[in-house]
Each structure stands twice: as structure tokens, then as C-alpha cells.
Amino acid sequence: LSLSILALPDGLAKDPFAVKRAKMIETIEAEIKTGYGNLANKKLDDNVISALNSVPRHEFVPKKLQHSAYDNRPLPIGHGQTISQPYIVAIMTNLLHVGKNDSILEIGTGSGYQIAVLAELVSKAYSIEIIEPLGKEAQARLQRLGYDNITLKIGDGYYGWEEHAPFDAIIVTAAASHIPPPLIKQLKPGGRMLIPVGSRFMVQELLLVEKSEEGKVRTQQLLPVAFVPLTGKH
Numbered sequence: 001l002s003l004s005i006l007a008l009p010d011g012l013a014k015d016p017f018a019v020k021r022a023k024m025i026e027t028i029e030a031e032i033k034t035g036y037g038n039l040a041n042k043k044l045d046d047n048v049i050s051a052l053n054s055v056p057r058h059e060f061v062p063k064k065l066q067h068s069a070y071d072n073r074p075l076p077i078g079h080g081q082t083i084s085q086p087y088i089v090a091i092m093t094n095l096l097h098v099g100k101n102d103s104i105l106e107i108g109t110g111s112g113y114q115i116a117v118l119a120e121l122v123s124k125a126y127s128i129e130i131i132e133p134l135g136k137e138a139q140a141r142l143q144r145l146g147y148d149n150i151t152l153k154i155g156d157g158y159y160g161w162e163e164h165a166p167f168d169a170i171i172v173t174a175a176a177s178h179i180p181p182p183l184i185k186q187l188k189p190g191g192r193m194l195i196p197v198g199s200r201f202m203v204q205e206l207l208l209v210e211k212s213e214e215g216k217v218r219t220q221q222l223l224p225v226a227f228v229p230l231t232g233k234h
């Protein structure tokens with residue numbers, strides 16, 4: 001028996017989840033090809049694929065669920081919250097069309113997975129989480145994984161993050177009843193925002209909000225989604 005048969009490819013030896021992660025991406029790509037909704041581009045950009053490939057999703061779920069980390073479904077992360085379905089993370093990342101010099105904002109850090117995927121593609125990433133223990137866990141996790149271009153805070157994301165505004169892109173990963181005006185204000189001219197809007201406990205519409213260079217705001221309905229509600233006092 002030749003020894004080379006026993007040798008594992010480099011990536012696999014270092015990361016036992018590499019095969020599962022590659023399969024997850026294949027599943028997402030197949031689903032997007034046949035996908036639903038008002039999506040002009042039924043293909044993931046190469047940089048989005050490599051971002052999905054770079055983030056160890058199993059590090060963002062509770063230990064006992066690690067075996068399911070690469071299934072194409074949301075998973076519970078405690079405090080009644082979820083890490084979103086990988087398919088949705090992929091679509092939303094693709095639709096934001098971020099560039100490598102961009103500064104972006106996420107509302108709803110949760111596990112930190114979505115902001116980690118985006119942080120692979122931009123220079124500065126900010127995220128706000130309203131549930132303190134979740135925000136703290138995400139902070140520790142992202143630090144441990146070496147993400148030094150992500151800044152988190154605990155607070156109500158409805159009001160955005162004035163101090164770091166304006167943003168090239170904003171992504172809201174909880175369901176809102178309407179588009180928060182502070183977020184529209186904090187979007188750069190030429191910027192894009194994705195936000196699920198609709199009833200709290202049923203299906204919402206994922207909206208793409210675009211601000212033109214002249215500051216005109218245009219909204220488009222893209223596809224039905226199901227997110228946990230955006231909470232807070234507003």
C-alpha cells in the first residue's frame with residue numbers, strides 16, 4: 001500500500017469540516033439556479049463563494065449542533081434566536097455587491113456568521129446586537145477567529161450607528177415592520193440596503209433599498225423570507 005493513498009489533502013487535514021462546507025456551497029448554488037423570487041442574477045459571485053468557503057460555520061453554532069452546521073437550514077443559537085439559513089446568507093451577501101474598500105453595517109449580529117462572511121469582502125464591518133449575551137459571545141468568537149475588521153456593539157440597531165455612518169451597504173437580519181428612517185439616512189449615496197419587511201411571525205418580503213448618487217431612494221421587493229422579529233422600543 002502506497003503511503004500517498006493515506007495522505008489527506010492539505011485543507012482536509014487542517015479542517016475536518018472542509019468537505020461538508022464544500023457540499024453546503026454546492027447545495028446553495030444548485031438552489032439558487034432553480035431559485036425563486038425577483039433575482040436577476042441566479043449565480044453567486046466568485047468572491048462570495050470564497051468568502052463562504054473561508055468562514056468556519058461550525059464555530060458559530062452551539063457545540064452539540066456542530067454536526068449540522070453545514071446543513072442548509074437555520075439553527076438555534078440560544079435566547080430564542082437563530083443563525084440564518086446558509087442559502088439566505090449567500091443570497092443576501094451576493095445581493096449587497098460589496099467592494100473591498102466598503103464600510104458596511106449589519107443589524108442583528110446573532111452568532112456573528114453573516115458579518116464574518118461580509119468581513120471577508122470589505123475593509124470595515126460593523127454590527128449591532130440587541131441581546132447582550134449574544135453580542136458578547138459573538139465578540140469573543142470573532143476575536144478568537146482573528147476578525148480584526150469587525151466592530152460590534154450592543155444596542156438597538158433601529159437607530160443605526162451614527163458615529164461610523166455613512167455606510168456603503170446595510171444589511172438587516174431581523175424582520176422589521178417598516179424601513180427604519182435612521183438607516184436610510186446612514187446609507188451613502190450609491191449605497192444599498194437589504195431588509196426583510198412584513199408581519200412579525202409570518203413570511204416577510206426581502207427588500208432592496210437603493211440610494212442614488214442624488215439621494216433618491218428606490219425600493220424593490222426581491223423574495224419571500226422568514227426572519228425573527230426586530231425588537232426594541234420604536
Ligand code: SAM
Pocket residue numbers: 081082083084107108109110111112113114115128129130131134155156157158173174227228229230231232
Ligand atoms: N445575522 C445573524 C447570524 O449570522 O447569526 C442571524 C440574525 S438572527 C436571525 C436576528 C438577530 O437580530 C437576533 O440575534 C436578534 O437578537 C437581533 N435583533 C433583533 N432586534 C434587534 C435590534 N433592534 N437591534 C439589533 N439586533 C436585533
